[in-house]
Amino acid sequence: MAGVARTGNGAATIPTSAYRAVDRPLREASTLPGPLFRDPAVYEREMERLFRRSWQCLGREDEFPTPGSFRTVEVAGSGVLVLRNRQGQLKAFHNVCRHRGTRLVEEAEGSDLTRLLCPYHAWVYDLDGRLIGTPHMQDAKEFDRADFGLFPVALETWRGFVFVNLARNPEPLEKALGGLPARTANFPLESLRRTHRVVYEIAANWKLVVQNANECYHCPGVHPQLVKITPYRSGEEDLRTGPVFGGWMDFVDGVRSATLSGETKRTPFPGLSAEDLGRVYYYVLYPANFLSLFPDYATFDWFVPMGPERTRLVFDVYVHRDETDPGADAMEFWEMTNRQDWHICEMAHLGSKTAAYFQGRYSSEEDVVHLVDQYYLKRMGLTKKPRRR
Numbered sequence: 001m002a003g004v005a006r007t008g009n010g011a012a013t014i015p016t017s018a019y020r021a022v023d024r025p026l027r028e029a030s031t032l033p034g035p036l037f038r039d040p041a042v043y044e045r046e047m048e049r050l051f052r053r054s055w056q057c058l059g060r061e062d063e064f065p066t067p068g069s070f071r072t073v074e075v076a077g078s079g080v081l082v083l084r085n086r087q088g089q090l091k092a093f094h095n096v097c098r099h100r101g102t103r104l105v106e107e108a109e110g111s112d113l114t115r116l117l118c119p120y121h122a123w124v125y126d127l128d129g130r131l132i133g134t135p136h137m138q139d140a141k142e143f144d145r146a147d148f149g150l151f152p153v154a155l156e157t158w159r160g161f162v163f164v165n166l167a168r169n170p171e172p173l174e175k176a177l178g179g180l181p182a183r184t185a186n187f188p189l190e191s192l193r194r195t196h197r198v199v200y201e202i203a204a205n206w207k208l209v210v211q212n213a214n215e216c217y218h219c220p221g222v223h224p225q226l227v228k229i230t231p232y233r234s235g236e237e238d239l240r241t242g243p244v245f246g247g248w249m250d251f252v253d254g255v256r257s258a259t260l261s262g263e264t265k266r267t268p269f270p271g272l273s274a275e276d277l278g279r280v281y282y283y284v285l286y287p288a289n290f291l292s293l294f295p296d297y298a299t300f301d302w303f304v305p306m307g308p309e310r311t312r313l314v315f316d317v318y319v320h321r322d323e324t325d326p327g328a329d330a331m332e333f334w335e336m337t338n339r340q341d342w343h344i345c346e347m348a349h350l351g352s353k354t355a356a357y358f359q360g361r362y363s364s365e366e367d368v369v370h371l372v373d374q375y376y377l378k379r380m381g382l383t384k385k386p387r388r389r
């Protein structure tokens, strides 16, 4: 597939000139070719090159309060089991029995794992993934349980956020986070408490959802309430090279938070500067996460592709752990705004996947989308380094 991506029916190809047309200065560039939004072969390549080789945040350390706490999640088509072991360490494993590959744990989450019993033929693993029970295997020649522990998944944490990476030897998380730690240093991220989680199922390719998070060109038409509190051309994007993209937007004078009223009863996070109190920070950690920081709450998105035409999105709202107001007004505001976004992404998917659409052009308001798309093509091995403007 070097330079050419087959479309779903195998009848047509995307010429390399179409990728080169994206990889041009913004004012001359064309947008991503439509077949990239529907082709199962492209999707499989995205899983291999992006989602199985990137750090993805699935939630927070405090979702695993005690030994035996666990969660099962889907990461790039693989079931992953995250748990806290007896020593109190967080661990992640492929949720796959080493006998005949059965999914070990079906429940989405829980707090009472003492061991992992395969429901099929009762092989047993401990919470460190060691195989400790194998009924009727005494006669198997040269079979050593030590060779059949669960496959580990890399796990690291950053300021309370839990990340996993399916790569065998991934780059350290800190390196992957690039400029994000410095840009978020004022915010007490260790002290966040989750108060809401909503899971959305979006009938659109994941790239449309990520593109949407990287521009406010759509805001006047799609988000009449949002543009009343943060004018769509305000602010600046200060992280532009990937894998982290984003920056801030400014509140209208007198607005204190991203709520329908622009008001809030919550105390601002301790440690914020006067500048921070008048801003919203938005950062995409490509390809799977989106962190939004407001003066008094935070939100976090996890984009989970479930096929070329379906994206699951796990959306969390956090407040400071000492804050008594759980942010129902924040959730209300983002429930409305999210649904506006997912609807327009689904409409974009319906059109861009048809044979009628091939490539469009970028507005000057989409400079970060352009950088993101160039970064995507490079990571996919379809172009060379993304060009800076």
Ligand code: FES
Pocket (backbone or CB within 6 Å): 097, 098, 099, 100, 101, 102, 118, 119, 120, 121, 122, 123
């Ligand atoms: S598949 Fe797990 S014990 Fe057989």
Ligand SMILES: [Fe+2]
Pocket (backbone or CB within 6 Å): 212, 218, 219, 222, 223, 341
């Ligand atoms: Fe939006």
